[in-house]
Amino acid sequence: MGVIICPIHGRQFFWEMCEHLWEEFENNNLPVMEELSGYATKICIDCYKRNNVENFQKLTSHEYLKLPDEEYLKLEKILGPIYDNLDRRCKCIECIKFVQLNDARKDNKKLPFEPFDNTLMHKDNIEIEELREILIDYFKIRKLKESDLDTSDFFHIKSGGISYPFSIKIFNVIESDKQKEIIKLIDSFFEGISQQQRKISFFEAEYSLYEMGGKKLRLKQDEILIFEKIIK
Numbered sequence: 623m624g625v626i627i628c629p630i631h632g633r634q635f636f637w638e639m640c641e642h643l644w645e646e647f648e649n650n651n652l653p654v655m656e657e658l659s660g661y662a663t664k665i666c667i668d669c670y671k672r673n674n675v676e677n678f679q680k681l682t683s684h685e686y687l688k689l690p691d692e693e694y695l696k697l698e699k700i701l702g703p704i705y706d707n708l709d710r711r712c713k714c715i716e717c718i719k720f721v722q723l724n725d726a727r728k729d730n731k732k733l734p735f736e737p738f739d740n741t742l743m744h745k746d747n748i749e750i751e752e753l754r755e756i757l758i759d760y761f762k763i764r765k766l767k768e769s770d771l772d773t774s775d776f777f778h779i780k781s782g783g784i785s786y787p788f789s790i791k792i793f794n795v796i797e798s799d800k801q802k803e804i805i806k807l808i809d810s811f812f813e814g815i816s817q818q819q820r821k822i823s824f825f826e827a828e829y830s831l832y833e834m835g836g837k838k839l840r841l842k843q844d845e846i847l848i849f850e851k852i853i854k
C-alpha cells in the first residue's frame with residue numbers, strides 16, 4: 623500500500639484496482655470486489671472470471687512473498703501477465719469509504735464506521751489556513767517569550783477524512799483558563815464554517831533538542847493527552 627495525494631482528502635493510502643472498479647467508484651457505486659491472488663489489487667467480477675483467477679488459491683501479497691522460489695515462479699508465470707494486462711488505477715481509501723458510507727445510508731444498513739463527512743478536509747485548505755493564522759497569532763506572544771520555539775511546537779492541525787475528524791492538537795497549555803480561551807477562539811472561528819465536526823485535544827509533550835548544522839531542532843518525543851473535545 624502506497625500513499626497518494628487525493629484532491630479532496632490529501633495524503634492517503636490507496637487501493638490499486640482495475641479500471642472497471644475505479645469507474646464504479648467514480649460514479650459513486652459500490653461494486654463487488656475480488657482480489658488478484660498474490661497481489662493486493664482489487665478486480666471486478668468480469669476481470670476475475672475472464673482471467674480464471676477463481677482457480678487460484680487465495681493468497682495475500684504477504685503470503686505470496688513468502689512462497690518458496692519454485693512455487694512462486696510457477697504462479698508468477700500466470701499471475702504476472704494477468705497483473706501486467708490489467709488497466710490499473712489508484713483510488714484514495716477515504717474516497718472508497720465515502721462510497722461505502724453512502725451505500726450503507728441509502729439502504730439503511732449499519733454504517734461501516736463512525737462518519738466524519740461534515741468536517742474540514744484537505745480540499746478546504748483556505749479555511750484551514752485561516753484557522754492556522756488565528757492560532758499562530760495567538761501563540762506569537764508565547765513564542766517571543768520562549769524564542770527557540772517554532773509555532774509548530776504549540777499546535778498541530780490535521781485535515782479530516784470521511785472516517786476521522788479535522789483535528790487540532792495543542793501542546794503544553796496546562797492552565798485550564800488558557801485552555802478555555804483557546805477553545806473559545808476555535809469555536810468562534812467555527813461559527814462561520816458549515817463543516818462543524820472537529821476534535822480539539824490538549825497534550826503535554828516532551829521534546830528533545832538536536833543540533834543540526836548550528837541550528838537547534840526540537841523534536842517531539844512523547845505526548846500525553848490531558849483532555850479532548852470532539853464535536854460530532
Ligand SMILES: [Zn+2]
Nearest residue numbers: 640642666669
Ligand atoms: Zn475489471
Ligand SMILES: [Zn+2]
Nearest residue numbers: 628631714717
Ligand atoms: Zn480521497
